[in-house]
Amino acid sequence: MDEIRQALGAPLSRESGESLSDQIVRAVAARIDDRHLRSGARMPSIRQFAKAHGVSAFTVVNSYDRLVAMGYLESRRGAGFFVRERAPLAPQRQPAEASVAGRPLDVVWLIRNLFRQAPPQFSPGSGVLPAEWLDGPAVSNALRAIGRQNSHGLLAYGTPAGFLPLRQQLQRKLAELEIAAEPDQIVTTVGVTQAVDLVARELCQNGDAVFVDDPGWFLMFGSLSMQGLKVIGIPRLADGPDIAQLAALAAQHKPRLCIITSVLHNPSSTSLSAAKAFQVLRLAQEHGFAIVxxxxxxxxxxxxxxxxxxxxxxxxxxxxxxxxxxxxKSMSANLRVGFIATSRERAQRLTDRKMLSTLTTSELTERVVYKILSEGVYRKHADRLRARLDAARPKALREIEAAGLHVPTAPPAGLFVWADAGRDTNVLAERAMAEGILLAPGSLFSPSQLPSTFMRLNIAALGEPTVWRFLQRELAR
Amino acid sequence: MDEIRQALGAPLSRESGESLSDQIVRAVAARIDDRHLRSGARMPSIRQFAKAHGVSAFTVVNSYDRLVAMGYLESRRGAGFFVRERAPLAPQRQPAEASVAGRPLDVVWLIRNLFRQAPPQFSPGSGVLPAEWLDGPAVSNALRAIGRQNSHGLLAYGTPAGFLPLRQQLQRKLAELEIAAEPDQIVTTVGVTQAVDLVARELCQNGDAVFVDDPGWFLMFGSLSMQGLKVIGIPRLADGPDIAQLAALAAQHKPRLCIITSVLHNPSSTSLSAAKAFQVLRLAQEHGFAIVxxxxxxxxxxxxxxxxxxxxxxxxxxxxxxxxxxxxKSMSANLRVGFIATSRERAQRLTDRKMLSTLTTSELTERVVYKILSEGVYRKHADRLRARLDAARPKALREIEAAGLHVPTAPPAGLFVWADAGRDTNVLAERAMAEGILLAPGSLFSPSQLPSTFMRLNIAALGEPTVWRFLQRELAR
Known part of the structure; x- marks a missing residue:
């Protein structure tokens, strides 16, 4: 029976708002994509599946039929349902190169997995907080409140630069960070991902060099490389970029743009020191590149x-x-609300560019964020979140070290730990995937994509004993 | 007092869910951007404004202060508040060229105006239905229902290809149009605008030729041109593209892509005939271009x-x-839900590309659309919408002709009428703007941007006598 439960991965819920059949289809499809269920594997019979999960045979038949239609399963007459042979999702790993520009991206494979809803307890490589750490009721309350207001504002295109009350709220938020930005210097976007896409399209042309943190946020490498830009990694140290390297590479490549996460850098959760910040700005001025x-x-x-x-x-x-x-990261990835703050003139040009890419952003989701921000709910939630992460971090660090990993810079805040496994984490991640565990190997965080002994761990997703057993066993080899 | 009311454009609402101060700021800013309020114009005094709009002096002070901070107004000691001199929003009109590739776009100016929330009765050039024609309660109901469900689904990233139940619903919708598409052939997008952006980025490279309808949807010209593509217009006749021209231009330019609106083409609301459809497909095969x-x-x-x-x-x-x-167009522009249906393989590649552009789309807005579609509310709403347009169309056509315009092809369905004013509609649109009326001159609908005697009128936005008086007076000159 255990084996049959495994076909699904996670228990079904009658309160999720999603039909049982939708849940079955989604879960089975995910387990096939994640290779938990291998090509050719036989699915439980209709009767077995129905019994194991407490659903009707009708629901199972309907779900299996849909999975057949979607190409996940095939029905063999008299023999039952089998996982279908599928074309590989991504090209084979390429030999490492100095730049990812212009070639198929390996990161796509991991991204596909990271952005599917895998059970968080088996996803220590995940980049987000588990849903139960976030403030779901705040989002639900905001939706119901907006649903009770006059609906006219929910029908028309929003303002091109974004919902004005949200931009005013962001002005106040930025002022607290000592950044002065009027609302007309702020443009909302479909998450930070669209922000990077728009800024790079505005400032760079095909073939231009762009600097990124190495290690850094891999999706950004893909986004820049898709635009035909030369993505060059600047070694990231515990207190910020390697300044000597940054200076040398800037002289060599004349980049248009340097993208830096100054606070709680992904994947290490370390931050820029004041001295490094000043040096980065001086180099930007000297070499004439913009900083994102x-x-x-x-x-x-x-x-x-x-x-x-x-x-x-x-x-x-x-x-x-x-x-x-x-x-x-801290409210809801689902809402897709990000923003750019820049000069007034550049904000106007980015707004025009935004219109040509997605016309406007959804004012509905911006109203949700505005409501949560402006009513003070968010500040309390963020306080709780940090307290919970602070409580989990020491134990996580102890367990990481106990499992045989080494953390050169233990971060004092944030979601991630960048840990050294002392062996190629690509191999480790592949073995983990075979056991249903999602790891984030270090190679993905470098534009060079060279094999790495490091990997990123998510402090909020380390509670599952299976994960520790796997790591201990593998690292003891 | 009338003059003071005019500073605002539309009456304030206490039920819109937006604060009075937010409404004042938005409305005054819009009227300044729209040039209803000219640079240097004196604003009503705090007391006059408060009295005329029935709000407190405090609200007006707060609103004026915010408008000063945003750069719209300036305060002159002892003299009151004045509309500030601002840099022009867009570059001066350029001389017409055969292609818009690579040069600043004139369309940006109109787009900015079209996508601001101007009063619909003064916007016969608008491309959308007025909010009161749409089913606001359906959107509000869906929001409240989703707000009562388990909130977990509102926190995590959505599925990269889009909310699966919505894609299944779209499969059924497409089947009714005789288009067979499995859910894994469908990718949701931030409106059709992102769909065009993704498809063009997937299929074309810098300098490639792309064919569009001429006249056609101007935002698309801007989007393609921003990508460095050569945008070439194919003359659009009452039953579809001019086939001889399409064949000749295809041989000459070897386009990668031809974008066509087959049903209720914007701006003419005419549709492709069966014979033309067949001929277009034959040419696509012969010359090896894809059709969007x-x-x-x-x-x-x-x-x-x-x-x-x-x-x-x-x-x-x-x-x-x-x-x-x-x-x-038919449910809500605010939700930003569009989709692409294509081959399975191309859908996967477009999903990867979508991830690199916006990561995922908001599952929240896709759940709203799914709920409205799946519960049958939408079908009834669409029926009512068509009936209302059908009822308004004959009167609109009579009035258009009576005002001195000519409609060569009266459309039997749809939102728009493409009308010939017998004179340069750029000039007409500028005069209209000075009187607070938004027209959509024909030049905008052509990639050549050549002056045109045509303009697009929105059947649902022609009720205001001021608009007719303006047109009659101008066209009688």
Whole structure:
């Protein structure tokens, strides 16, 4: 019976708002994509499946039929249902190169897995907080409240630059970070991902060099590389970029843009020191490149009174620095609300570009974020989130070390730990995947994609004993 | 007092869910951007404004202060508040050229105006239905219902290809149009605008030629041109593209892509004949270009039993045709839900590309659309919408002709009328703007941007006598 339950991965819920059949289809499809269920594997019979999951045979028949229609299963007459042979999802791993520009991206495979709803307890490689750490009721309450208001505002296109009350709220949020930005300097986007896409399209042309943190946020490498840009990694140290390397590479490549996460860098959760921040800005001025400061983890940082923090935009006041923020990590990734803060003139040009890419963003989701921000609910939620992460971090670090991993820089805040496994984490991640565990190997976080002994672990997704057993066993080999 | 009311454009609402101060700021800013309020104009005094609009002096002070901070107004000591001198929003009109590739777009100016929430009765050039024609309660009800469900689904990233139940619903919708598409052939997007952006980025490279309808949807010209593509217009006749021209231009330019609105073409509301559809597909095969069929006005068409209709995707079954649809015109532009239907393999590649552009789309807005579609509310709403347009059309056509305009092809369905004013409609649109009326001059609908005597009128936005008085007076000159 256990084996049959495994066909599904997670228990069915009658309260999720999703039909049982939808849940079965989604879960089985995910397990096939994730290779938990292998090509050719026989599915439980209708009767067995129905009994194991407490659903009607009708529901199972309907779900299996849909999975056949979607190409996941095939029905063999008299023999039952089998997982169908599928074309591989992504090209084979390519040999490492200095730049990812122009070639198929390996990261796509991991991204597909990371952004599917896998059970969080088996996803220590995940980049987000589990749903139960977030403030679901705040989102639901905001939706019901907006659903009771006059509906006219929910029908027309929103304002091109974004919902004005939200931009005014963001002005206040930025002021607290010592960044002065009027509402007409702020443009909302479909998450930070669209912000990076728009800024790079505005400032760069095909073949231009763009600097990123190495290690850094891999989706961004893909996005820049898709635009035909030369993505060049700047070694990231515990207190920020390697300045000597940054200077040398800037002289060599004349980049248009340097993208940096100054606060709680992904994957290491370390932050930029004041001295490094100043040096980065000087180099930007000397070599004439713009800086994109990606501050998506802003609200996971306790703030200057508790831990030192320096933002590039606070020093430079949006002259050479373009500041990006959003709420996918700390409120809801689903809403897709991010923003750009920059000079008035550049904000106008980015708004025009946004119109040509997605016309406007959804004002509905921006109203939800505005409501949660403006009513003070969010501030309390962020406080709780940080307290919970702070409570989980020491235990996680102890267990990581006990499992045989080494953490060179233990972060004092944030979601991630960048840990050294002492062996190729690509191999480790492949073995983990075979056991239904999602790891994030270090190779993905470098534009070179070279094999790495590091991997990223999510402090909020380390509770499952199976994961520790796997790591201990593998690292003891 | 009338003059003071005019500073605002539309009455304030205490039930809109937006604060009075937010409403004042938005309305005054819009009237300044729209040039209803000219640079240097003196604003009503705090006391006059408060009295005229029945709000407190405090609210007015707060609103004026915010407008000063935003750069719209300036305060002159002892003299009051004045509209500030602002830099022009867009570059001066450029001389017409054969292609818009690579140069600043004139359309941006109109787009900015069209996508601001101007009073619909003064916007016969608008491209959308007024909010009161749409089913606001359906959206509000869906929001409240989703707000009562388990909130977990509102927090995590959605599925990369889009909310599965919605894609299943779209499969059924497409089946009714005789287009067979499994859910894994469908990718949701941020409106049709993102769909065009993704498809063009997937299929074309810098410098490639792309064919569009001329006249056609101007935002698309801007989007393609931003990508460095050569945008070439194919003359659009009453029954579809000029086939001889299409053949000649295809031989000359070897386009990668031809984008066509087959049903209720914008701006003429005419549709492709069966014979033309077949000829277009033959040329696509002969010259090896893909076809993007933009079917955004789908649900404003009564369907084959009532009026003949031929969709390219129904003939070709998503081989060379990539089908785009969405709900911005007939349900809500605010939700930003569109989709692409194509081959399985291309859908996977477009999903990867979507992830690199916006990661996922908001599952929340897709759940709203799914709920409205699946509960049958939408079908009834679309029926009512068509009936209301059918009732308004004959009167609108009579009044258009009476005002001195000529409509060469009176459309039997849809939202628009493409009318000939017998004089340069750029000039007409500028005069209209000075009187607070938004027209959509023909030059905008052509990639050549040449002056045109045509303009687009929105049947649902022609009720205001001021508009008719303006047109009669101007066209009698």
């Amino acid at each position: 400061e990606d501050d998506i983890y802003c609200d996971l940082h306790p703030g200057a009174p508790t831990q030192p923090v320096t933002r590039l935009a606070a020093l430079d006041q949006l002259q050479q620095v373009i500041y990006l923020g959003g709420f996918s | 069929e933009d079917d955004i006005y789908c649900d404003l068409h009564p369907g084959a039993p009532t009026q003949p209709v031929t969709r390219l995707a129904a003939l070709d079954q998503l081989q060379q045709v990539i089908y785009l649809g969405g709900f911005s």
